[in-house]
């Protein structure tokens with residue numbers, strides 16, 4: 001590997017060589033909405049390591065970056081009977097995970113991330129660890145499984161017996177007492193929806209949170225939450241580093257909307273798509289049983305329509321899927337109302353799935369609405385499902401010879417509040433294990449998640465700098481349009497402009513090849529190639 005990394009390398013620390021990039025990865029915009037942190041001027045530099053053929057490792061920080069003399073210890077896992085039969089259990093320190101999975105003969109190898117997993121040597125002794133876990137932002141199936149597996153993993157794999165939960169999200173650090181978490185107390189929690197720790201929006205106060213870590217001697221903090229939470233985790237890490245604390249700050253990405261960039265998908269997403277089938281099915285049954293029956297189902301997806309898109313593809317009963325990324329219009333030629341009328345004439349019934357963030361500009365225009373925000377600064381949305389249902393009813397009221405029956409189903413919180421399904425449970429277990437292996441190995445300031453099917457440690461700035469969105473010029477959206485036969489609501493010119501914008505944005509002409517397919521749809525498709 002060619003030497004182009006950062007900071008002086010201590011013994012047994014990860015590879016860090018020559019300086020490549022000194023840009024501040026935490027520009028002010030990335031922290032907008034948050035309380036300004038005194039840590040920002042200390043913002044760490046990107047740790048980039050170059051190699052042959054355009055290989056770049058975007059490494060994560062390590063405690064030894066600012067505490068170079070830290071001692072190391074043998075990983076207690078090597079004496080664990082469960083693992084003793086497993087050969088090559090420890091991850092090779094040179095292993096990295098590629099972000100770019102679709103390549104050409106002449107492609108540069110591009111960005112890589114450090115592979116997650118247990119290391120031969122660790123930077124914490126078992127009885128030295130005081131771990132804390134917090135959940136922030138909205139609910140998501142699987143939160144309890146991640147909590148359970150962090151606690152059990154720390155106890156069973158690393159012999160750690162001091163793990164506490166922070167109640168009620170970020171504000172719980174400075175406004176509540178901690179709760180002790182043991183394998184016994186978390187034994188059954190994966191069978192329940194929600195989070196046993198509680199959660200909240202708003203209330204992120206970096207200084208007070210780090211004071212709490214310092215006062216309580218917490219030296220590993222696991223922060224489970226969405227894009228906002230990970231931005232918060234990033235400033236906590238900066239402040240911890242500025243104070244020179246031996247404390248690993250680890251993010252576990254959570255969001256039902258699947259809007260976190262770089263990663264394959266977020267936990268709970270599969271469960272949500274599965275649960276959405278029940279609502280779509282009900283809408284279909286209702287619509288099929290009535291004269292000109294219309295079922296409208298609203299699903300979550302504030303800025304990204306992944307749940308709606310996948311639920312539509314999975315169901316095959318959906319006639320029209322509306323998502324925030326794809327603008328639509330109601331009236332006139334090519335509009336939604338014309339399509340509804342035609343589909344009812346052809347089939348006698350139809351189902352519309354609408355993501356909550358779709359058509360917000362249309363509604364705001366028709367209602368003269370002023371923006372409002374939640375405690376975290378997220379825009380509060382207007383109810384597109386209700387609005388759309390009313391618009392459709394109004395349209396057909398003007399056509400007495402065309403009676404319709406419309407049923408509106410809003411299952412949004414039911415989808416989010418259920419327990420995680422089997423595959424999400426396994427996924428959450430791997431996430432939790434990867435997280436604690438990273439912390440024990442001294443890594444910090446990172447989020448853990450699979451990238452092209454392999455778990456990796458990703459620097460915070462990479463997953464907070466932009467949101468994962470459905471790319472409507474990619475083939476996955478084309479599959480939706482093919483399955484529903486809905487209008488695309490875009491002119492040829494619009495599509496060309498979008499393609500152009502995409503190209504400009506990514507500096508490349510093939511979205512599958514950009515930065516490891518930062519085409520979110522191809523990633524959401526799992527590690528599989530687009531077909």
Ligand SMILES: Nc1ncnc2c1ncn2[C@@H]1O[C@H](COP(=O)(O)OP(=O)(O)OP(=O)(O)O)[C@@H](O)[C@H]1O
Pocket residue numbers: 030031032033034035136137138139169170171200201202203204225226227228229230231232233235254255256257375376378
């Ligand atoms: N830029 C930021 N800097 C620091 N803290 C932030 C920032 N943005 C959000 N937070 C904090 O992160 C927590 C969660 O944020 P938010 O409510 O936006 O949910 P989220 O983590 O994005 O999850 P989701 O959107 O999936 O529900 C809140 O306590 C909020 O104060």
Ligand SMILES: O=P(O)(O)OC[C@H]1O[C@](O)(CO)[C@@H](O)[C@@H]1O
Pocket residue numbers: 137138139226255256257300301302356374416
């Ligand atoms: O009502 P709450 O808790 O603010 O959550 C609603 C939002 O949370 C999300 O589920 C993201 O977590 C969005 O889809 C939705 O807009």
Ligand SMILES: [Mg+2]
Pocket residue numbers: 137226227228255
């Ligand atoms: Mg969010």
